[in-house]
Amino acid sequence: MSASTSGGGPLSPQAAAALQEGIGLVFGRWTALQMAVENEWGGRDSRAKADQLAASIFSWFANSNGPFYYDDLEPMMFDSISESLNADFEDGSVGEVAEQLLIMHEECLQNNFSSIEKLRNTRPQGNAVALSRQIANEDDNDSSDDDDEQSMGGDEAARSEDMAVDEPKPSKPTPDADGWTTVPPRRGRGKN
Secondary structure (H helix, E strand, C coil): CCCECCCCCCCCHHHHHHHHHHHHHHHHHHHHHHHHHHCCCCCCCCCCHHHHHHHHHHHHHHHHCEEEEHHHHHHHHHHHHHHHCCCCCCCCHHHHHHHHHHHHHHHHCCCHHHHHHHHHHHCCCCCCCEEEEEHHHHHHHEEEEHHHHHHHCCCCCHHHHHHCCCCCCCCCCHHHHHCCCCCCCCCCCCCC
């Protein structure tokens, strides 16, 4: 079987419980979904809607006869997220999660729970949203440090005489060559 399909057949009770746990673990690490839940994009019951999505995917695997196809699962997930959470995840994560779930289902059919064990044992500290913000901030700091090093190096390319400096504005309006005087706006001059 390829990663885009998963075989059919009934799941053993142990495999069904493992698959259900695996779906929950994957959803708990899915940053885009967790952002939608945390920010209540689907309303106050966004958490319940995300849980319902996980339950409906598990039901699809457990109660349907396979084979299961990526081309069926991915649009089903995308539509459900779009309708219930008012979100369109255009980062490609829906496809990645769908593929991971199909692989996980195939492994469960073979009573191979290694990927679920791996997820269980490597549970990240904190939630997915906080971790993604932390990583984004670290990336921003790294890139700005690189920019500073590049601009400060070399043979003093940015000398003070080469820098553009605003000329001080005259405090009183002066007439131009034609005798006209431009009057500045009164804002910022205090109350009269």
